[in-house]
Each structure stands twice: as C-alpha cells, then as structure tokens.
Amino acid sequence: MADNVAETAAQARLLEPDVARGWLATMMLIRRFEERAGEMYAKAKVGGFLHLAIGEEATIVGSTRALRDQDYLISTYRSHGHTLARGSDPNRVMAELFGRVDGLCNGRGGSMHMFDLEKRFMGGYGIVGGNLPLAAGFALASDYLGRDEVTLCQFGDGASNQGTFGETMNLAALWSLPVVFMITNNQFGMGTSLERHSAMTDLLRKGEGFGVPGMRCDGMDVADTYAVTTEALRIVREERRPVLVEAVTYRFRGHSMADPEEYRTKEQVDEWRKRDPLSVFGDQLVAEGILDADERARMDAETVQRVDAAVAFADASPHPSPNALYDDIYVLGDQVRGWYSVDERTPTPHRGEDERSMDDADLPQHEHAERAAPTPADDAQRDED
Amino acid sequence: MRYREALNEALREEMARDENVLLLGEDIGVFNGAFKVTAGLLEEFGDKRVRDTPISENTIVGMGVGAAMIGLRPVVELMTINFSLLAMDQIVNHAATIRYMFGGQVKVPLVVRMPQGAGHQLGPTHSHSWEALFLHVPGLLVATPTTAADAKGLLKAAIRDDNPVVFIEHEYLYGQRGEVPDDEDFTVRFGVAAIRREGTDVTIVGISRMALTAARAAKTLSEAHGIEAEVIDPRTLRPLDLDTILESVRKTNRCVIVEEGWPHGGVGANLAALVQEQAFDDLDAPIQRVTGADVPMPYSKPLEQIAFPHEPQIVDAVLATIRDR
Numbered sequence: 001m002a003d004n005v006a007e008t009a010a011q012a013r014l015l016e017p018d019v020a021r022g023w024l025a026t027m028m029l030i031r032r033f034e035e036r037a038g039e040m041y042a043k044a045k046v047g048g049f050l051h052l053a054i055g056e057e058a059t060i061v062g063s064t065r066a067l068r069d070q071d072y073l074i075s076t077y078r079s080h081g082h083t084l085a086r087g088s089d090p091n092r093v094m095a096e097l098f099g100r101v102d103g104l105c106n107g108r109g110g111s112m113h114m115f116d117l118e119k120r121f122m123g124g125y126g127i128v129g130g131n132l133p134l135a136a137g138f139a140l141a142s143d144y145l146g147r148d149e150v151t152l153c154q155f156g157d158g159a160s161n162q163g164t165f166g167e168t169m170n171l172a173a174l175w176s177l178p179v180v181f182m183i184t185n186n187q188f189g190m191g192t193s194l195e196r197h198s199a200m201t202d203l204l205r206k207g208e209g210f211g212v213p214g215m216r217c218d219g220m221d222v223a224d225t226y227a228v229t230t231e232a233l234r235i236v237r238e239e240r241r242p243v244l245v246e247a248v249t250y251r252f253r254g255h256s257m258a259d260p261e262e263y264r265t266k267e268q269v270d271e272w273r274k275r276d277p278l279s280v281f282g283d284q285l286v287a288e289g290i291l292d293a294d295e296r297a298r299m300d301a302e303t304v305q306r307v308d309a310a311v312a313f314a315d316a317s318p319h320p321s322p323n324a325l326y327d328d329i330y331v332l333g334d335q336v337r338g339w340y341s342v343d344e345r346t347p348t349p350h351r352g353e354d355e356r357s358m359d360d361a362d363l364p365q366h367e368h369a370e371r372a373a374p375t376p377a378d379d380a381q382r383d384e385d
Numbered sequence: 386m387r388y389r390e391a392l393n394e395a396l397r398e399e400m401a402r403d404e405n406v407l408l409l410g411e412d413i414g415v416f417n418g419a420f421k422v423t424a425g426l427l428e429e430f431g432d433k434r435v436r437d438t439p440i441s442e443n444t445i446v447g448m449g450v451g452a453a454m455i456g457l458r459p460v461v462e463l464m465t466i467n468f469s470l471l472a473m474d475q476i477v478n479h480a481a482t483i484r485y486m487f488g489g490q491v492k493v494p495l496v497v498r499m500p501q502g503a504g505h506q507l508g509p510t511h512s513h514s515w516e517a518l519f520l521h522v523p524g525l526l527v528a529t530p531t532t533a534a535d536a537k538g539l540l541k542a543a544i545r546d547d548n549p550v551v552f553i554e555h556e557y558l559y560g561q562r563g564e565v566p567d568d569e570d571f572t573v574r575f576g577v578a579a580i581r582r583e584g585t586d587v588t589i590v591g592i593s594r595m596a597l598t599a600a601r602a603a604k605t606l607s608e609a610h611g612i613e614a615e616v617i618d619p620r621t622l623r624p625l626d627l628d629t630i631l632e633s634v635r636k637t638n639r640c641v642i643v644e645e646g647w648p649h650g651g652v653g654a655n656l657a658a659l660v661q662e663q664a665f666d667d668l669d670a671p672i673q674r675v676t677g678a679d680v681p682m683p684y685s686k687p688l689e690q691i692a693f694p695h696e697p698q699i700v701d702a703v704l705a706t707i708r709d710r
Contacts, residue, residue, distance in 0.1 A: 105488035137451015167444035328489030
C-alpha cells in the first residue's frame with residue numbers, strides 16, 4: 001500500500017536484523033501484556049473498562065518506532081500498547097491498571113489514562129477526539145519554541161467523526177503545524193462498523209478538504225507502517241505541515257472486555273486473524289533467516305516472564321493512601337495553598353494538601369469516606385461473583 | 386483607566402515580561418478584539434504571539450491546553466461566555482483534569498478569558514452569567530474581577546499561575562473606569578476577598594458586576610434606612626476567601642448573596658450552604674439570595690432588565706433579613 005519511497009525505506013530497515021527483532025519483541029510484549037491484562041480484569045484485579053489492542057500491534061509498533069526520543073506521542077483510551085512501545089516500564093503500566101501507587105499515574109488514571117512524561121508519551125485520553133486539539137497544541141509549542149520535535153497523534157476511525165477532527169485538521173494546516181495524525185482504522189467505532197459511521201470510508205481522504213494530505217499503510221504489517229509513518233514524519237519535520245495517515249488494521253478482541261461482539265461475525269474475525277501481525281511477522285523473520293525458531297520461542301518465553309513479573313510487581317504495590325485523594329488537583333503555591341483554600345470544609349475541616357506529611361493513620365476526617373469505599377477485600381468478593 | 390484598558394495593560398506587561406505568553410482567540414488580532422481588550426497587541430508583538438483563530442472554540446482551548454503542557458503560557462479569549470460551552474470538553478475533561486489524572490506529571494498554565502453579563506440586548510445566546518458552571522469544577526481557578534485594578538491584578542496573577550484559570554470578565558464593566566496601580570509587578574492574589582464597604586448590620590456578598598450594584602444598594606440602605614451594610618467582593622470563586630465572608634457574617638449576623646446568574650445550583654446556593662455550615666449559630670435570619678431570573682436571557686429591553694438583579698431587589702432582600710430583628 002505504501003508508495004515506492006516508503007517501500008524502499010522499509011526494506012532497507014528490514015535488512016537490519018536487530019531492528020526487526022526489536023520490533024517483534026515489542027509486539028510480543030504488547031500481545032502478552034494485553035492477554036495478561038485481560039486475565040487480571042477477569043480476576044477483578046483491574047477495574048473499570050479495559051480496552052485491549054490485540055491485533056493492532058503492528059500499527060502501534062511500526063508507527064511509534066518511527067519517532068525519535070524528542071518527539072511527542074499522544075493516544076486514546078486504548079493506549080497500553082503505545083506507552084509500552086514508547087519504552088514505559090511494564091511494571092508501572094500494569095500497576096496503573098491495578099490502580100496502585102506505583103502505576104504510571106499513581107493509580108489515578110487507570111487503563112484509559114496512561115501518561116509517561118519522561119518517554120514523551122503525552123497520554124491516553126478517554127474522550128474520543130479530545131486528544132486532537134492537544135496534539136496540535138504540542139506542535140504549536142514545538143514551533144513556537146523553535147524546536148525540531150514533532151508530534152504523532154493516534155486516534156481511531158470513530159474519532160474522525162468528531163468536531164475536533166475537522167477543527168484540528170483546519171488549524172494544523174492553516175498554521176503549518178508539525179504533526180502526523182494517524183487514524184488507527186480498526187473497522188469499528190465501538191460496535192458501529194466503518195461503513196455505518198462514516199460516509200467517507202477512505203479515511204485517508206478525510207483531511208483533504210482541510211488541506212491535510214493523506215497516506216495509507218497496512219496496519220497489519222509493521223514494516224509498512226514503519227515506512228509510511230517515517231515518510232509522514234519526514235514531511236512533517238522538513239516541510240512543517242501536517243499529514244494524515246490511515247493505518248488499516250483490526251482488533252481481535254471486543255471494544256472492551258464488556259463486549260459480546262454481536263456486531264460482527266466470527267468468520268470476519270477469523271479472516272483477519274489469518275493476518276495476525278505477530279505471527280505473520282515472526283514467520284517472516286524465521287523465513288528470511290533473521291531469527292530461528294528456537295530464538296523466537298525463547299523470546300516469547302522471556303516476554304511471558306516479563307509480563308508475569310509486571311503482574312507480581314503490580315500486585316505487591318500498595319493502593320494509594322486515602323490521604324492522597326486531594327493530591328495534584330492544583331499546583332500549590334502562593335494562590336492555592338491546599339485544597340482547603342478552595343472552600344471544601346465539610347464535614348470536618350481537612351488540614352489541606354500542603355500538610356501531607358502527617359501520618360496516614362492520623363486521618364479521622366476520612367472515616368466517613370472510608371466506610372463507604374470499596375476495599376481490596378471487596379475486590380476479592382467481585383472475583384467470587 | 387477603563388477596565389478593558391487595564392486588561393490590555395495586563396496582557397501587554399505579561400507578554401513583555403515572559404516570551405512564552407501568547408494569545409489565541411477569534412478576532413483578537415487584526416480586528417483588535419470583539420471588545421477591544423487586545424487592541425494594539427498584534428502590532429506590538431506580532432502574529433506569532435497574537436494569533437487570530439478560526440471559529441473553533443473547543444480546539445483553540447484544547448491547543449492552549451496542549452501548548453501549556455509543553456511549557457507555554459497561552460491566554461485564550463472566547464468572545465462570550467456562552468461560546469465557552471463549545472469548549473467545555475477541553476476546559477473540564479482536559480484542562481482541569483489532566484494534572485490529577487496523570488498523577489501530577491504535568492501542569493496546565495492556561496488562562497481562558499471570557500466576558501459574561503446581561504444589559505446589552507444580546508439575547509439568549511450572548512448574555513448569560515455562568516461563573517457557577519466553572520465554580521463546580523475541581524482543578525480550575527475561577528476569577529470574576531469587578532474593578533479595573535482587580536481586572537489587571539488578577540489577570541497578571543492568572544497568567545503567572547501554574548493552574549488553568551477561567552477568567553470571567555463582564556461586558557458592562559469593560560467601559561467602567563477605576564484607579565489602577567502603575568507598578569508592573571502589581572498583582573492581586575487569588576483567594577483574597579475585597580471589602581468594598583465596611584458595615585455592621587448585614588453582609589452583602591456581590592459576585593462580578595453585582596459587587597458594584599450591591600455597593601450602590603448599600604449606599605441607599607444607609608441613607609434611606611439607616612442600615613450599614615458590609616459589601617464583600619470575593620474576586621475569585623476558586624479559591625474562595627470564605628474566612629473574610631465568615632468573619633463579616635459573625636459580626637453582622639445577616640447575609641445576602643447577589644449574583645447575576647441563575648438561582649438553581651448557583652454561586653449563592655453554594656455560598657449559602659458554606660455559610661450556614663460554618664456560621665449557623667451566628668445567623669439571626671435566613672440567608673437571602675438575589676439572583677438572575679430562572680430564564681434564558683430575553684432580547685426585549687424591559688424583559689432583559691427585569692431578568693437580572695438591580696439595586697431595589699438587593700435593598701428588599703436586606704430589609705427581609707432585618708425585619709425579623
């Protein structure tokens with residue numbers, strides 16, 4: 001699907017065995033991580049919604065690996081894979097799913113809201129389309145500050161129908177902002193198929209009317225995704241203008257764990273599974289002699305161990321202290337000296353966020369809340385239910 | 386100096402002081418701003434820092450959020466507070482929430498300015514008073530400056546603050562004059578109420594323009610009824626200087642809250658709850674609220690005029706608290 005330039009780049013890149021093995025290893029990590037996350041959800045170790053990216057690994061790894069360290073990546077509520085591919089510690093990603101203090105966001109965000117500033121992974125966002133303006137803002141700041149960093153903004157086919165899509169395309173083109181918008185077209189906006197939610201199903205063309213040219217890659221092929229994204233990033237970086245990339249892919253699991261999948265046939269899923277990006281790419285590397293079968297099996301076993309370690313780490317990490325409830329609402333300083341100053345004084349005055357040094361045990365004011373709050377014991381109960 | 390000029394001076398001074406301050410908004414540059422608050426700034430600072438935007442409120446606020454996360458200090462102007470509803474997703478789900486949901490990894494030093502208020506026959510989509518909508522949201526700071534000096538001092542403080550600030554101006558106040566300190570480092574700290582008039586008989590809390598209307602009512606109360614009202618302008622609603630209000634109520638034992646916004650779930654409803662929780666024993670009469678009418682703002686001049694509070698209603702509300710004496 002890629003143009004000639006991109007194909008050449010991809011092939012050149014594939015000649016580097018270490019790079020190819022690295023891609024495969026990251027795709028394996030995402031797959032095994034997601035599988036274990038699903039199991040942990042079934043065991044009620046993970047709460048809320050859990051959106052897995054199984055099937056989309058090639059899109060995630062191919063696009064993310066095209067970024068340099070200084071570039072920004074922003075994603076959606078389906079973002080475990082993106083933050084892992086960007087290099088976040090799997091322990092901390094799993095701990096975030098568990099809602100623990102050692103999670104990437106100290107247990108505040110959960111599955112839908114990962115964030116790792118150090119890796120310039122600028123967040124997963126739960127509002128469909130809400131991240132597009134932010135991405136344009138990052139790009140505006142990069143330009144304003146005269147830095148050559150660029151932004152890669154990931155969103156789904158469903159988000160291309162939001163108002164922010166058109167608004168952001170227009171602004172990014174109008175102001176020549178260095179941002180690649182990547183539509184992960186996994187064929188469904190939740191349970192509504194592409195042809196039922198978008199009049200224009202050639203999603204790469206949806207930016208054209210706003211002055212944003214489109215490209216398309218095979219999102220089931222990590223090398224093609226890498227090549228096309230690399231070319232898109234090159235255009236953005238060198239020509240200082242936005243580009244839209246449609247990655248055509250498929251999610252093998254439901255929209256979230258709570259999805260009976262009544263909107264698609266088993267035959268369709270099976271058809272796409274034949275193109276499983278992980279097995280196809282692994283087979284390809286073995287066929288090309290880049291990897292032997294034993295090494296592949298060993299990589300997979302190591303990945304499973306890595307994910308098991310992440311689960312153990314997450315499970316051992318404590319729940320956030322009740323005393324942390326009001327942390328980080330505000331940047332404290334001269335104007336805001338603790339949430340107390342923002343007028344919440346009932347039922348008993350809290351001493352304020354600026355006095356966090358006190359012992360957790362010394363918290364009579366939290367008794368009301370704690371009586372009603374679920375405890376880890378309740379989690380175990382849910383498991384039995 | 387007029388209120389709008391004070392705001393303009395605040396923007397000019399902060400832009401000169403910090404090159405990471407930039408302005409985004411509809412018609413703020415070539416047009417000089419719908420209410421001329423940004424007049425002359427494009428000429429002075431250029432189109433890199435004063436950016437006319439398309440009519441895309443949600444996205445320009447969202448870009449401000451993104452740019453703030455990277456380290457800029459964007460000031461976004463929305464043409465009226467009614468248009469802020471188009472940007473509510475970015476203001477509430479993003480600006481106010483990002484620091485908390487990401488465990489404190491980033492800050493969002495963004496200011497979103499917008500005028501509110503009735504009286505210019507702008508009808509049901511350009512005239513409302515919605516500080517209560519933003520007061521509701523943890524993670525935001527909310528300023529409602531009444532005087533020219535506060536407009537300047539609070540805006541400068543807002544731009545320097547590391548939190549997202551919803552800065553609510555008032556269309557009627559843009560043309561009002563007031564003394565403004567010359568000092569370039571003059572700021573007004575958030576969370577410090579101003580006592581506009583001292584008094585011993587009743588506490589009147591006035592929000593936004595209603596602080597001025599309350600001060601006029603206080604004069605009438607003194608001259609015609611011999612009642613000395615203490616008039617408090619909270620100036621910021623988040624953080625709120627509840628201590629100053631409580632101290633006053635403990636002295637006067639009566640409290641009237643005046644706002645231009647709607648009554649249900651309003652600033653007054655919230656404040657009345659806080660005051661009765663903290664100072665119930667000090668109250669000699671039920672707290673009175675004077676609010677805008679519970680209707681969309683009508684265009685007709687006489688209807689519009691009775692849809693937001695005026696001096697006589699405040700006088701009546703005060704008298705109602707005293708009648709029981």
